[in-house]
Amino acid sequence: MDYVGLESVSFGSEDLKQSRQFFTDWGLQKVGQGRDSLTFQVGNESRVLVRSDQSPKLAPKLHPDSQFRSFELGLKRQKDLEALAADLSKDRAVHEDAEGRVHFQDDAGIYVSLSVSKRLHVKPPQGIARNEPGRRARVDRISPVYAKAAPWQMGHIVFFVPNTKEAESFYIKRLGFCLSDRYVGGAGVFLRWAQRSEHHNLFLIKSPHGKAMLHHIAFEVRDQHEVFGGGLAFSNKGWATEVGPGRHPISSAYFWYFKNPHGGSIEYFCDPDFVTEQWKPHQYRVNRFSEWHLPHGIQQVDDGKKRPSLAVAVEIEKNRTHKTTETP
Numbered sequence: 068m069d070y071v072g073l074e075s076v077s078f079g080s081e082d083l084k085q086s087r088q089f090f091t092d093w094g095l096q097k098v099g100q101g102r103d104s105l106t107f108q109v110g111n112e113s114r115v116l117v118r119s120d121q122s123p124k125l126a127p128k129l130h131p132d133s134q135f136r137s138f139e140l141g142l143k144r145q146k147d148l149e150a151l152a153a154d155l156s157k158d159r160a161v162h163e164d165a166e167g168r169v170h171f172q173d174d175a176g177i178y179v180s181l182s183v184s185k186r187l188h189v190k191p192p193q194g195i196a197r198n199e200p201g202r203r204a205r206v207d208r209i210s211p212v213y214a215k216a217a218p219w220q221m222g223h224i225v226f227f228v229p230n231t232k233e234a235e236s237f238y239i240k241r242l243g244f245c246l247s248d249r250y251v252g253g254a255g256v257f258l259r260w261a262q263r264s265e266h267h268n269l270f271l272i273k274s275p276h277g278k279a280m281l282h283h284i285a286f287e288v289r290d291q292h293e294v295f296g297g298g299l300a301f302s303n304k305g306w307a308t309e310v311g312p313g314r315h316p317i318s319s320a321y322f323w324y325f326k327n328p329h330g331g332s333i334e335y336f337c338d339p340d341f342v343t344e345q346w347k348p349h350q351y352r353v354n355r356f357s358e359w360h361l362p363h364g365i366q367q368v369d370d371g372k373k374r375p376s377l378a379v380a381v382e383i384e385k386n387r388t389h390k391t392t393e394t395p
């Protein structure tokens with residue numbers, strides 16, 4: 068089963084103006100707007116869809132406190148989509164829409180759809196090389212300083228579920244996902260959508276209230292500079308930190324989470340572990356969310372002076388480009 072990744076996630080909204088500001092500040096590109104809808108996309112063209120919460124086009128709410136509605140997984144091939152739809156239809160309602168998207172509910176009640184991805188042509192941006200001891204790959208170049216994040220992809224989605232064992236079984240046996248790691252006692256399970264993939268693309272946590280609910284959606288950015296720069300910029304727009312920045316012990320990623328007014332939270336992350344068929348799943352005894360983190364974001368002292376790093380970086384890059392274009 069070859070998945071391309073998350074095609075879309077959808078939310079309801081009681082305040083489309085706020086939704087537009089939130090996702091624009093997050094660094095998404097607005098690619099569509101209707102009377103009661105907004106469409107945003109990330110660098111790899113997967114989408115965040117927002118509709119007025121009264122819209123009949125939305126899936127129902129999973130939880131009264133959250134406007135999350137559904138997520139869509141993209142497949143490479145039509146025949147895989149048809150095989151999955153045929154299997155799922157044996158024990159649940161499966162509906163195919165006019166665009167060929169197949170809709171159903173997973174065993175936890177979460178609304179999911181499958182489609183053949185239209186994003187196969189999209190290539191990721193080239194990052195700037197890192198300098199390591201004995202390996203200086205970035206020469207006569209500064210590392211970028213980001214005035215705002217531009218997330219490349221939605222790398223993982225995380226839910227509370229009533230029973231992680233049942234949910235794990237559904238995604239592995241019915242949708243072809245792979246096990247990466249678990250917390251003992253059914254506290255949580257990390258899954259990925261391919262043998263060779265990021266450490267987790269779907270993380271399922273035992274629900275404290277027995278109900279399914281979105282926990283967070285994670286947006287991958289290029290490097291730690293973009294996690295920090297993007298997080299600072301988003302924070303400076305007035306959006307509240309949930310937790311971070313910090314570093315996860317599982318997946319090794321840097322992160323920064325923010326509260327999402329549509330429910331759950333929203334995460335910038337970078338540099339996740341990438342695992343293959345050689346990976347051996349672990350049973351972690353301690354549910355340790357972070358190796359370290361700042362609990363409330365980075366507090367900045369407002370001394371009325373502009374922070375110099377961004378201006379300096381822009382100036383250096385401008386000179387570099389200028390010199391490059393002058394060189395015959």
Ligand SMILES: [Fe+2]
Nearest residue numbers: 223283285334
């Ligand atoms: Fe995450």
